[in-house]
Every structure is written in structure tokens, then in C-alpha cells.
Amino acid sequence: MLKKIILVLVTSAMVTSMALADDKTHDSMSMNMNASDHKIMMMQDEMKSMDKKMMKDLGPKDAAYDKRFMALMIVHHEGGIMMAKDALNNSDRPEIKELAQKIIDNQEKEIQQMKDWEKSWYGK
Numbered sequence: 358m359l360k361k362i363i364l365v366l367v368t369s370a371m372v373t374s375m376a377l378a379d380d381k382t383h384d385s386m387s388m389n390m391n392a393s394d395h396k397i398m399m400m401q402d403e404m405k406s407m408d409k410k411m412m413k414d415l416g417p418k419d420a421a422y423d424k425r426f427m428a429l430m431i432v433h434h435e436g437g438i439m440m441a442k443d444a445l446n447n448s449d450r451p452e453i454k455e456l457a458q459k460i461i462d463n464q465e466k467e468i469q470q471m472k473d474w475e476k477s478w479y480g481k
Contacts, residue, residue, distance in 0.1 A: 427471040434464040
């Protein structure tokens with residue numbers, strides 16, 4: 358459940374940041390930034406805010422810390438996989454496509470490892 362909530366929050370934040378960037382295109386032009394650069398800046402700020410929230414959500418060291426860590430990390434990796442798949446479909450650069458594929462391969466393995474640990478340690 359926590360995983361689904363975090364995924365919804367991450368997706369909502371990304372959509373909101375893009376919408377805000379579209380609304381503020383005139384501001385970015387006045388700062389000698391194009392609309393694309395402004396969107397990137399807004400998304401980076403949103404991601405930093407979400408990272409801080411995730412760190413807070415990890416909470417203190419206790420018996421459930423590892424479980425919370427894995428739940429948040431799985432959602433984080435799923436977001437990375439979504440972005441990497443998008444890069445595979447949209448980038449024209451072979452270097453980016455190669456990196457995107459490595460991200461997908463590695464993060465899928467890490468997700469599976471964490472799910473296996475969760476099942477082994479917590480019986481899920």
C-alpha cells in the first residue's frame with residue numbers, strides 16, 4: 358500500500374511540476390532560459406523535495422527500518438525504470454540508450470532482490 362501511495366505521489370509531483378513549468382514559461386524567458394530548461398529546473402527541484410520526504414519517511418532505526426527502506430527503494434527504482442524506458446523510446450543518442458538499458462537491467466535485478474529478501478525476512 359505504501360508503495361502505491363508513493364508511486365502516485367511521485368507521478369503527481371512530476372505532472373504538477375511540468376504543468377507549473379508550462380504556466381511559467383514567460384518567467385523563464387525573462388531569465389534567459391528556454392521553456393525546456395525551466396521545466397528541467399522545476400523537475401529537479403520537485404525531485405529534491407521528494408528525496409527529502411523519502412528520507413523523512415524512512416524514519417528512525419527500528420525493527421521496521423529495513424522494510425521501509427526496501428519499500429521506498431523499490432518505488433524509487435520503478436520510477437527510474439519508467440524514465441529509462443522513456444529514454445529508450447525517445448533518445449536519438451546511442452550512449453543514452455545504452456545507459457537506459459543498463460539502468461533497466463540493474464534496477465530490475467535490484468527490485469527482485471529486495472522482493473526476495475522481503476519475502477524471506479517478512480513472509481510476504
